[in-house]
Amino acid sequence: MRIAIIGTGYVGLVSGACFSDFGHDVICVDKDAGKIAALDDNVMPIFEPGLDSLVARNVAGRRLSFTTDLASAVGQAEAIFIAVGTPSRRGDGHADLSYVYDAAREIAAALVGPVVIVTKSTVPVGTGDEVERIVREIAEAPAWVVSNPEFLREGAAIEDFKHPDRIVIGAEDPHAEDVMRELYRPLYLNKAPLLVTSRRTAELIKYAANAFLATKITFINEIADLCEAVGGDVQDVARGIGLDGRIGAKFLHAGPGYGGSCFPKDTLALLKTAEDAAAPLRIVEAVVKVNDTRKRAMGRKVIQAMGGDARGKTVTLLGLTFKPNTDDMRDAPSIAIVQALEDAGVTVRGYDPEGTEQARPLLPNVTLLDNPYDAAEGADAVVLVTEWDVLRALDLDRLAARMKGSVLVDLRNIYPREEAEEAGLQWHGVGRPDPN
Numbered sequence: 001m002r003i004a005i006i007g008t009g010y011v012g013l014v015s016g017a018c019f020s021d022f023g024h025d026v027i028c029v030d031k032d033a034g035k036i037a038a039l040d041d042n043v044m045p046i047f048e049p050g051l052d053s054l055v056a057r058n059v060a061g062r063r064l065s066f067t068t069d070l071a072s073a074v075g076q077a078e079a080i081f082i083a084v085g086t087p088s089r090r091g092d093g094h095a096d097l098s099y100v101y102d103a104a105r106e107i108a109a110a111l112v113g114p115v116v117i118v119t120k121s122t123v124p125v126g127t128g129d130e131v132e133r134i135v136r137e138i139a140e141a142p143a144w145v146v147s148n149p150e151f152l153r154e155g156a157a158i159e160d161f162k163h164p165d166r167i168v169i170g171a172e173d174p175h176a177e178d179v180m181r182e183l184y185r186p187l188y189l190n191k192a193p194l195l196v197t198s199r200r201t202a203e204l205i206k207y208a209a210n211a212f213l214a215t216k217i218t219f220i221n222e223i224a225d226l227c228e229a230v231g232g233d234v235q236d237v238a239r240g241i242g243l244d245g246r247i248g249a250k251f252l253h254a255g256p257g258y259g260g261s262c263f264p265k266d267t268l269a270l271l272k273t274a275e276d277a278a279a280p281l282r283i284v285e286a287v288v289k290v291n292d293t294r295k296r297a298m299g300r301k302v303i304q305a306m307g308g309d310a311r312g313k314t315v316t317l318l319g320l321t322f323k324p325n326t327d328d329m330r331d332a333p334s335i336a337i338v339q340a341l342e343d344a345g346v347t348v349r350g351y352d353p354e355g356t357e358q359a360r361p362l363l364p365n366v367t368l369l370d371n372p373y374d375a376a377e378g379a380d381a382v383v384l385v386t387e388w389d390v391l392r393a394l395d396l397d398r399l400a401a402r403m404k405g406s407v408l409v410d411l412r413n414i415y416p417r418e419e420a421e422e423a424g425l426q427w428h429g430v431g432r433p434d435p436n
């Protein structure tokens, strides 16, 4: 099938590369000419494991191409995916749908034949109705609008796209449903469950899933605080509850609070939907508040670990992206932690294996180094923020030798306390109280 994908970011590029790998004929569109020029030179605009070879293979097979010319891409397509950003609207937390509606207008103006338009961006309930209204108003050719939210995780995006837990399709029309089934046929032959719902329900499923996962993380983070206060070990609590099949072990890792390009903005947008509908989601409201407070509280935790006096001290953050295996810095906890430390008069240094370029404009006062040991030079404390593989097996003796002080704040509970202490470091984890 001939597919056009509007928006060649983390979701659009991975979806386009994977659909082309299934044998579809895909053209990815972006208005960022630099991004398209880089892709034409087989330079990936994002870091995602395995993406460069997947793209190269399908470009060579002539199933995947890139353009800035939306009209020509749309003119040839049988299905058009909208995969543009839906960030938080400045000031009020509503999803900013201007990119989605702009794309819908541009698509509508370029339509020449019947087509299925698929919203893959995460959009509030009712957005599909508005996209349909826009398209009907402008386009002469018939078009069906479908919701097909994406659940891939950055860092494991290709595996997630090719082996999804489920595919959700919100379609109001049997023809549109047939086209979607055809598009995803290679996947459901592999037994990926395909759930067909109304368009509004599909839109809600995506937000409900993200809000639930954010709740699970926030729940275990609060249990971690309780463990610290009363003397329990959150790792054991998480294992003890996670082995219960009704609860499940995933998303029960205590840490610095969730961040990233989805959970923060999606929980806020869901709250706005609920507020507008006068159907408040009080649990999600609490999750958002607790998580916001937590990220800055991690800065205070580091200061406390250094004895409470921060001014003039130097702290090194290891891992800056919101999670490993991505260069994405959007709403990363490191940003709030740096802010809290700098506000207290701390000089911050940092290291990230892939996120340096994206981190630089967001953390302008942080000195970014090329390896963790150089970053630790002269530090009073080192903070492990993001659990990249290269940061899971640090030589702690070497790290300690480069530091001025001896505090290691392990916000991901990676290192055993004994190992850190053997290297002469004072280890502080999350939800794991000091032994005395």
Ligand code: NAD
Binding pocket: 006, 007, 008, 009, 010, 011, 012, 029, 030, 031, 032, 035, 070, 083, 084, 085, 086, 099, 102, 103, 106, 120, 121, 122, 123, 150, 151, 152, 153, 154, 261, 262
């Ligand atoms: P992104 O910012 O990486 O990419 C969006 C791209 O769209 C940008 O390259 C931008 O230049 C382009 N664009 C915007 N308007 C355009 C237009 N009119 N024509 C052509 N290109 C246009 O965003 P992303 O992270 O890929 O997210 C896209 C959507 O998918 C969001 O709604 C997000 O919530 C959702 N989502 C993201 C993830 C994730 O892990 N990143 C996972 C699931 C769902």
